[in-house]
Amino acid sequence: GSTSITSLLNSEQRLTQLNIRLLQQSDFDSLDDIEIGFQAESFLCWAKLAVRFNAGMNQYRESILEALRLEGHHILEASPEVLANNLEAKKSSETLTEINDLQEAIATVIKQNYQTECEAIATARNISLTEYQKLKKRLSKTNKQQREQRRFELMLRYSIPITSELVEKDDAGWYQQLQLHYFMTVGRQYLVARDAEIAKTILELGKGNIFIPDFNDRLLGATIGVMELLKIPPLLKDKQRELKNIDEDLQLLAKTALANRAAIKTIVGIGLAVNSSPITIVRRFLDKIGYSLECLRTESHQKKRLRIYRIVHPDDGRFEVFQQWLQR
Structure with a gap:
């Protein structure tokens, strides 16, 4: 992610303008009164936090150690002798077995607890919808109520049996x-109407104002436009094609893709290295929709x-799920 506040602010504002232009295609009549400068100080604060987070991820180890120091922990530098002894201990089969057994036991418990919660x-x-609306407004909920709310939200999302x-x-x-x-x-024919409806809701809640990051994050038009520009949809149609x-x-x-x-x-959230191969780029975009690539074989070429x-x-x-959505 970007570590420049100016760059981050500018990219978000450009994306907002792009989303607005896409919404204009739907004859969305509320765009004339839209206020994108709303809560400028909040937008700046968001950018500062985002840049700080991105910088921390670039120097992850140093960030964690500094956070521990700020919490009052004492960071001790291990001497070469201690490190050497630890390495020797890890090499022993008995120690490795104990570590692996403990890790497996922890992983098993975590998995069992998670599966129990999902069930x-x-x-x-x-x-009912009325119960859900009341439950959603409650600040304090029991585990039972949280599960009931989550189940109802899953029903709203997918319209299929909840498992x-x-x-x-x-x-x-x-x-x-x-x-x-x-x-x-x-559902391509419904995309513009979908984004317009979301934009309308955001504007109504904000009384004509929008918080740029939330506005950009909720709309799909620009992301799908990029994928169409790169001809990703046609690749999905031919199931037997070899790439x-x-x-x-x-x-x-x-x-x-590399030229942009x-x-x-900014739009899709995919970072590409300057030397990314075509297959690597295709794989990154397919991952956004839960698809993947399999290697069939290797051939000789030149x-x-x-x-x-x-x-x-x-x-x-x-x-x-798509069939259920089409019937809505």
């Missing part, structure tokens, strides 16, 4: 992947080894 959410009591597997997939970001995939493909770095359309995709790395980072890939279409029940 509890899936089997929570069905509540523990669905809870797990939702926790892993499945809804965001499905939304992007749906509005990029079978390789020397494909002309993939090379054009990579050329376009900064914009892609005395070099060339890997051949194919897109993996997940069998995760998403098209059942």
